Structure formats: structure tokens, C-alpha cells
Amino acid sequence: MHFNIQAINKELSEQITHKINTKTKPLGSLGKLETIAQKICEIQNTLTPELKKPAILVCAGDHGVTEEGVSPFPQEVTFQMVMNFLGEGAAINVFTRQNNIKLLVADTGVNFIFKSNDKLIDAKVAHGTKNFAKEVAMSAEQCEQAMKNGASIVDELHQEGTNIIGFGEMGIGNTTAAAALLTAYTNCAAIDATGAGTGMDEKGITHKAAVIEKAVVLHQDKNTPADILAALGGFEIATIAGAMLKAAELKMVILVDGFIVTSALLAASEINNKVLDYCIFSHKSHEKGHALMLEHLKAEPVLDISMRLGEGTGSAIAYPIIQSAVNFFNEMSSFEDAGVSNKD
Template sequence: MLADELQHKIDFKTKPLGALGFLEQLAHKIGMVQQTTSPILIKPHIVVFAADHGIATAGVSAYPQEVTYQMVMNFLGGGAAINVFCRQNGFDMKIVDAGVNFDFPEGLDLINKKVRKSSRNILEEPAMTIDEYQLALENGRSVVKEISETGCNIIGFGEMGIGNTSASSLMMSQLFNVPIVDCVGRGTGLNDAQLQNKIDILSKCIEKYPTLETADEIAQTFGGLEIAQMMGAMEEAYRQNMLILIDGFIATVAVASLAKKNTEILDNCIFCHVSDEYAHIKLLALLGQKALLNLNLRVGEGTGCALAYPLIQSAVNFLDEMSSFEDANVSNKD
């Protein structure tokens, strides 16, 4: 069996048994996804989905809504953290307008998948209609279908959207039946009073929709256009048997929604870091997952994916290139 062959290859490298720690588990996982004992990473991509949230107007963020489109312009200009780390680690980066509340000028290197300008204010109505939600899923799938044609077999997803930690907190609460207060963090840097206001607002949102049951109903009601498009993109990446790099809290909520329908998607996922967002470590535990890094990041954008990539490449490289005891004429333990 391939699983046994991979483990044998890992165990008989010139090192004490298990000495490369989590890198060994990672190498095994990558080999299983690619169905080979000699995996390879091809044309890594990061896709950043951007959209605004109607709930942002209720004061759940420390930053105003216009920061979303301003940061998209920053991405396009190459000046954001994710641009720096993508350049450093050889990623092809794509920016998607999933639903930014702004009219971007023509001629930008921006993938236009705008469903509408901003999701709706969930204090008043669901974030998306059923049709808008389905279109967002399909738009995300179409982005990854096109990328897959380049030969890419490893893809990460980031997001930009003022208010999206609120949407993600609501989704987590309803997906896992966790009290909303245990799912809410400081997002863009709220102080104590602002954090309590955020909890109060999101509690009202929970009370307004008492009959949600399925993951799709939860995502349609509480999610954002960028979260829904990320879900569709992750779904397609799994269909294409890519390795899927999961960034922080928001990306983890997106894949958790998909895992509620098909847990096997987690087999293809590499969770890149533990976010400084309060609920992320709890969410990873609920999914039974361990992350590669813990750097107290809360930037979003897919930064954790890009930063973790050298470790992922190291897992592949040791599996492919490191000598075995037999090859190197090194004595193994008795």
C-alpha cells in the first residue's frame, strides 16, 4: 500500500525515527494526495478574494469599509504583506473582486467576479440571496478551473473584507453550536468596548435567524461574498486534487463549511498557521487539525500560506532528496 511505502521511505532516511517531527507527517500527507512516493510542487498560486460586508456599517470593525477597496489597490500595486511574501517564495498571485463596494477602473490586473457591491446587512436580512450565494460559489470554482489549466497543483487562498471576522464568527458559532461569545475576536484591532459592541451585535444576528440548519444555509445567511467564493474555489481545488493551503480564521471557517458536507476535503488541506484571532485555535481543534506555524498573525490576505510554503517545500525535498541509510552506507539502529 502507498501509505506503507511512504512511511517506510520516511522512516529509513538518515535520521532517528521521527526526528523530523511534523515535517514527516506533512510529507506523508502530500505523498498521499499526489499518490506517489516522490511528490512535486508545481506552480504555486495564492488567490485573494475581496468583498465588502453590510454588517461593517454597524460598527463591528476598527476600520471603515473603504479600506477594502483601498487594500485591493495596494495588492494590485504590489505593496501589501502578501505581495512581499509571494514574491519571496515564488507564488503567482491573483486578486479577485468578489463583491467590493467600489467601481474599479478598467485595465487593472484584477479578476472581476463581482456578484454585487457588498453583502447585505445581516442585522436586517441574509447576507446573500440563494441565487447570489450559488453564483458566488460558481465564480470561485471558475477561478480555480482556469488556474488548474496552468498545471498548478498547490494553491492557497486569502481574503480581504472589512467585517469578515464577524461573518466568520457567526458561521463558526452556527456550524459547531458554539456560543457566539467564544467565536468573536478583535479582528482589525478592537479595544475592549468595541469588542463588547461586536459581541452584542453578533448576538442579535444569531437571534434573528433561529432555524438555520445546513452549512449552505449558514454561509448564505452569515457569510460574505469573498467567503462564498473561497468556498467554491476550495471545492474546485479539491476536485482537481490540488494541495489546498489554508490561511487563518476566515479561510478555516470556509473550509469547515465544506467539511460539514464532505470531510474528505481535509485530506488535501495544509493548515498553515494558528491565527491570533481568538477563536481560530478552537476551530482547528474542532476540525482535528494542527497548523504549521504560530506567529500571532492576523493580517489575512493569505500571508500564512506564503510564509509556510518553505516548510512545505522542505517536507517534499527531504522525502525526494534525503539519502536512506542504505544509500548513504550509514548504519541504522539495531
């Protein structure tokens, strides 16, 4: 797939900076809020930024690599958690409800046949990926289909007026896929990329890293970003990667969640690096490999509160802070407006 992502227009940057610096506050005193405001203004190419109809798309998919014993939870937890999302009982439901964010749930490749449900987007490519420790997780065609599905969902949201979107995921085994992608794209050691996931002990983490190392060697002939994604990724990861690339093409603000969602961004950025210009990193996950991902992407997360749940929860919690950045930029008086003396 080709995405026509434009570099961010920086012609208003000096005016944006001037507007931030002349607010009634000491220079730089709103910290990251100032950086966030600057970025959103540049993405939207405006001095009057606006966040419209925020949405989070949670993508669910199963992973064949669970055959290798890389998760303490059984695969059926994926579909059970999708049912929990639809029943509005998961953490992401709580936080999106709290912050008035539209939540969408997509079946991208869950190993379960769902009954027709208005709340569930059918974007299923197959009933889970193959075991990438033995063969490619998905074919090139399946990977492209997943990416197209993600792009299509984002396109529809954009047409409805959404200009800021976050992503979440659910899939037993997907920290293994994310760690494998991190290892393959950055050439880091598998053991450095591998964390506890849903609760592996040290012995389990060592085994998981060995599975990843074996898989990366098995697929070392894959040398395009899309081929690596197909070999080691998941349907939910590929769907999110396509969705992010489309969101950047449409000049939307992208809220990046934790480890698995960032692995999708890692893949997307290898396909088209300009996607990073449109991203705000919501938080630093407590999952071990996320710090490596953020360092590789030169990313500054908004929050670091030891979360590692996934589901898009970090983005949902960070959203009010993003809104605060826009609000101070639009509503706070300048020294001149307020008749307050600035420093000499």
C-alpha cells in the first residue's frame, strides 16, 4: 500500500511559539503542555487548534505463536476480552466513557466466530496468525488486507469529523509479536526486547526471548518493512499500522499507546517515516521493551505511571492533558491582552 503523507507545514511555527511564549506565565513554565500545543498547531497548520470527535480504535487478534508457551493466559481470553469491551466492562471502556472519547472495537483476526453485533467492526482477515516460530505469521496479501482494513476504518472516522485518534489492542501473545518486531527492526537483542507480558516469571521471559530469537533468525531473509511485519506481526498490529499511516495522510493527530501499539508505529514508520510527525506518545509502558522503542523513535511520552495494560488505556488517560494543551493555547490571555507586565 502507498500512503501520501505530507511533511508537516512549519510556516506558522514561529507564530505558534510566539503565542505560547507571550501567554501570562513564565517562559516554558507549562512544560510538556507547550510542546504538545506546538505540535498540534503544526499538524493542523493553525493558530486556533481544535480536537474534534476524539476516537480510540481497539483492534483484537489472535497469535499462533501462543503454541510456544509464551503467555500464561490461554488464547480464548482474547475473545472473552472482546466480549468484555462490547459489554463496556473493561478499563478502556471506563476511561473513554470518562473522557467522552468514542470507542470502536474491531475483530481483525480473533480465533472465534462472533455473532453479528453493531458494536463490533468485522475486519477479520483470518482466525489468528500462524506460529511465526515455524512459518510466517501471515502472507503478504493478508498483511496488506489488514492494513487496508485499518486505513478504511480511519477514513470513515475522518469523514465523520474525527481529527484525533488513538489505538488499542487485545491479543494473547501479542507482546511476543511486538518484541519480535522490535528485535527485527532495530537489531536489538531479543532478551532486551522481551518483558513479562501478561505475567511471565523470569524463566518464562527467558523462554519467550529464545522463541523470539529463533523466529527472527528464521525470517532474517525478509528485508522490506512490510515483509517483516507479515512474518512477525499480528493482524491487530498490521491493522493499526495501516490505520496510523492513513491517519497521518489525513493530517490527523495520532495518540500512540504502549508497547504493542508502538510496535505498529515502528512498522508504519519503517514503511513511511513521515508518520512520526503526526504522533503524540501518550505514556511510557512498564513493559520492558517499550523504553527501547521510545528511544529508537526519539519519542517523549506524556506520562510515565507504570501502566502496561494495553487496550489504548494510556492514550485515553493522557487525552485530558492533550486537551489542556489546546485549551491553554486558545483561551489563556497574553501579557498584552491581560494588561500584565512582562519581564524586561
